[in-house]
Amino acid sequence: MSNTDKEVLLEARDVTKIFRTTKGRSLLANDKVNLKIYRGETLGIAGESGCGKSTFIRMITMLDEPTSGEILFRGQNVSHLRGEARRQVCRHVQMVFQDPAEAFSPRMKIKDIVCEPLLNFRLISRSQVNDKARELLEMVELPGEFADRYARDMSGGQRQRVGIARALALEPELLICDEVTSALDVCVQKRITDLLLKLQKEKGITMAFICHDISLVRAMSHRTAIMYLGNILEVVPGKQLGLQMSHPYTKALKSSLFSVDMDFNEPLEILESEAPSPLDIPTGCPFRNRCRYVQKICATEKPVLRTLEPGHQIACHLFNGFPEVEE
Amino acid sequence: MLNVKNITVEYDERPVVEDFSLEMGEGEIVSLVGESGSGKTTVIRAILGLLPEGGEVTRGEIFFDGKSLLDCPKKDLIAMRGRDMSMIFQDCGAMIDPTSTIGSQFIEYIRTHEKMGKREAYDRAAKMLTAMRLPDADNVMHSYPFQLSGGMRQRVGIAMAMTFEPKLLLADEPTSALDVTTQGQIIRQMMDMYKEHKTSIIIVTHNLGVAAYMSDQILVMKGGKVVERGDREKILHHPEDPYTVNLLDSIPKMDGEVYVEY
Numbered sequence: 001m002s003n004t005d006k007e008v009l010l011e012a013r014d015v016t017k018i019f020r021t022t023k024g025r026s027l028l029a030n031d032k033v034n035l036k037i038y039r040g041e042t043l044g045i046a047g048e049s050g051c052g053k054s055t056f057i058r059m060i061t062m063l064d065e066p067t068s069g070e071i072l073f074r075g076q077n078v079s080h081l082r083g084e085a086r087r088q089v090c091r092h093v094q095m096v097f098q099d100p101a102e103a104f105s106p107r108m109k110i111k112d113i114v115c116e117p118l119l120n121f122r123l124i125s126r127s128q129v130n131d132k133a134r135e136l137l138e139m140v141e142l143p144g145e146f147a148d149r150y151a152r153d154m155s156g157g158q159r160q161r162v163g164i165a166r167a168l169a170l171e172p173e174l175l176i177c178d179e180v181t182s183a184l185d186v187c188v189q190k191r192i193t194d195l196l197l198k199l200q201k202e203k204g205i206t207m208a209f210i211c212h213d214i215s216l217v218r219a220m221s222h223r224t225a226i227m228y229l230g231n232i233l234e235v236v237p238g239k240q241l242g243l244q245m246s247h248p249y250t251k252a253l254k255s256s257l258f259s260v261d262m263d264f265n266e267p268l269e270i271l272e273s274e275a276p277s278p279l280d281i282p283t284g285c286p287f288r289n290r291c292r293y294v295q296k297i298c299a300t301e302k303p304v305l306r307t308l309e310p311g312h313q314i315a316c317h318l319f320n321g322f323p324e325v326e327e
Numbered sequence: 328m329l330n331v332k333n334i335t336v337e338y339d340e341r342p343v344v345e346d347f348s349l350e351m352g353e354g355e356i357v358s359l360v361g362e363s364g365s366g367k368t369t370v371i372r373a374i375l376g377l378l379p380e381g382g383e384v385t386r387g388e389i390f391f392d393g394k395s396l397l398d399c400p401k402k403d404l405i406a407m408r409g410r411d412m413s414m415i416f417q418d419c420g421a422m423i424d425p426t427s428t429i430g431s432q433f434i435e436y437i438r439t440h441e442k443m444g445k446r447e448a449y450d451r452a453a454k455m456l457t458a459m460r461l462p463d464a465d466n467v468m469h470s471y472p473f474q475l476s477g478g479m480r481q482r483v484g485i486a487m488a489m490t491f492e493p494k495l496l497l498a499d500e501p502t503s504a505l506d507v508t509t510q511g512q513i514i515r516q517m518m519d520m521y522k523e524h525k526t527s528i529i530i531v532t533h534n535l536g537v538a539a540y541m542s543d544q545i546l547v548m549k550g551g552k553v554v555e556r557g558d559r560e561k562i563l564h565h566p567e568d569p570y571t572v573n574l575l576d577s578i579p580k581m582d583g584e585v586y587v588e589y
Contacts, residue, residue, distance in 0.1 A: 042587055048506035048507065048508065048509075049477075049506055156363075185362035185363055185533060186362075186533065186535075186574060186577045186578055187362065187573055187574060187577045188362075189577065190576070190577035193586060194586075197586055197587060201588070212506060212507070213507075213579070214507070214581070215579040215580055215581045215583075216579045218579070218581065218585065219579040219583070219584065219585050219586045219587070220586055220587055221587060222587060222589065237589075238585055238587065239585050239589070241581075243582070252508065253507060253508065254581055256507045256508045256510065256511035257507060257536065257581060258510075258511075258514070258534060258536030258537045258539075258540050259536045259578075259580055259581060260535050260536050260539055260563050260575060260578060260580070261563075261580060261582075261583075262536065262540070264539065264540055264559065268511055268514070268515050270508065270511035270512055270515060271508045271511070271512075272512075274476060274478060274479075274509065
């Protein structure tokens with residue numbers, strides 16, 4: 001299926017977010033981000049800390065408003081919604097958080113945690129909480145008896161399942177998973193991702209999967225966006241990530257992974273230095289001061305996203321022969 | 328050089344590590360991998376003699392350079408720690424005092440272990456920071472921990488730990504809090520340090536790739552016991568224990584299976 005046949009569920013158009021620091025400087029957290037999330041698909045977002053991925057999801061979950069640009073959900077501009085209108089859109093966009101130990105009130109029972117969204121929207125009555133909680137827990141493969149426990153009596157993996165149950169209670173159209181496996185052991189991580197995939201298939205949920213582990217994002221997503229200093233540098237179908245032509249930063253991310261099947265005799269190819277501060281973004285290409293392919297043009301002109309092939313876009317002057325992405 | 332013989336560690340009479348043994352020679356790197364709660368950190372804390380309140384080695388022996396660490400007077404242990412044996416933590420920022428500068432703590436650390444003037448200690452510290460490729464060592468010396476990035480703090484931690492060229496370096500998840508590119512830089516620097524000084528290293532990590540890259544010997548732990556041990560080839564390509572097999576299968580790979588269906 002080409003991208004034009006698919007329904008766009010959420011679209012970010014030129015979304016920019018600027019924070020003001022106490023000293024009056026401006027921090028450019030997102031710089032004209034354009035991204036589409038198609039119904040039924042998973043969009044992965046990968047990048048290192050400070051790349052703007054959390055800012056971006058705070059805006060698509062309507063926790064923050066963009067400084068400029070707009071966010072369209074089912075075609076409606078939701079970026080500056082307030083009050084009841086905002087609340088009604090929010091119920092369709094739910095989120096699972098990184099640390100399930102901190103996401104829940106320690107004084108609430110699991111059944112109250114998972115049913116709270118339903119009570120808030122008056123979809124069930126108090127008397128239905130016990131049954132509904134059981135049903136939701138069974139959906140995430142937890143025993144129904146857990147309903148009367150507290151979050152502290154559960155393991156990290158079990159708590160993350162509760163987080164998923166709560167997020168899915170309202171049957172949202174878009175589920176945002178923000179580093180949901182980062183606090184978990186790798187075996188538990190696999191069980192959680194398996195659960196997410198199973199639920200996505202059963203319910204046709206659209207997902208945004210945000211993670212710093214590029215190999216996990218690749219495995220989980222139909223398309224992966226690579227972010228760096230508030231910019232999207234590449235959008236690529238997960239399967240093709242790192243295989244073919246790719247952005248120099250994507251290549252660097254890939255080569256800094258320590259994988260069990262790497263060539264242990266090859267010298268490490270690792271990026272030098274650290275990413276610049278988002279208070280002090282270089283002119284031109286944001287990646288230029290760490291890029292090994294840097295040219296003169298990179299200092300003066302910021303590269304735009306260009307389409308290499310359907311579904312694959314890169315913002316890099318090395319690919320200037322390809323057509324610009326049309327909006 | 329280090330010989331850990333069948334130790335059992337208990338917290339309030341509850342065993343958390345059982346029958347753990349490890350023998351390592353000079354210039355060897357050993358990694359402990361396994362899930363959280365498997366007892367990895369407890370093992371290295373037991374070696375350092377720094378078990379938290381209520382923790383105790385109830386069985387077995389630990390020899391370091393022929394000396395029994397468990398029978399060693401506390402005074403000797405204190406002198407040894409930070410000098411012959413040192414440790415790097417997951418977030419070295421958390422081990423340093425947030426209210427004083429890197430420099431003042433580094434100088435104090437050096438002068439605790441060696442009679443030296445402040446000026447001389449400062450130069451030594453700055454030299455170590457430069458060796459860890461920290462740009463502008465003087466600036467780092469005058470900074471407070473919160474003013475440095477995670478990667479920089481980790482470099483400071485390694486610089487401090489390597490100051491006295493210890494025989495044994497214990498590293499507890501030294502790169503787990505870092506981004507992948509920074510992780511790569513830190514691992515490479517640890518390996519450079521290792522090649523220069525031939526320090527023996529025990530590294531605790533949950534990243535099997537890092538373990539495989541660095542070490543001569545990998546110990547896979549689960550529930551306080553070593554379930555499998557061997558070199559990289561054995562653990563990665565001929566694992567026998569079902570837990571090791573499961574662990575290897577659970578790691579997503581860049582050219583491996585894509586979970587999602589197209």
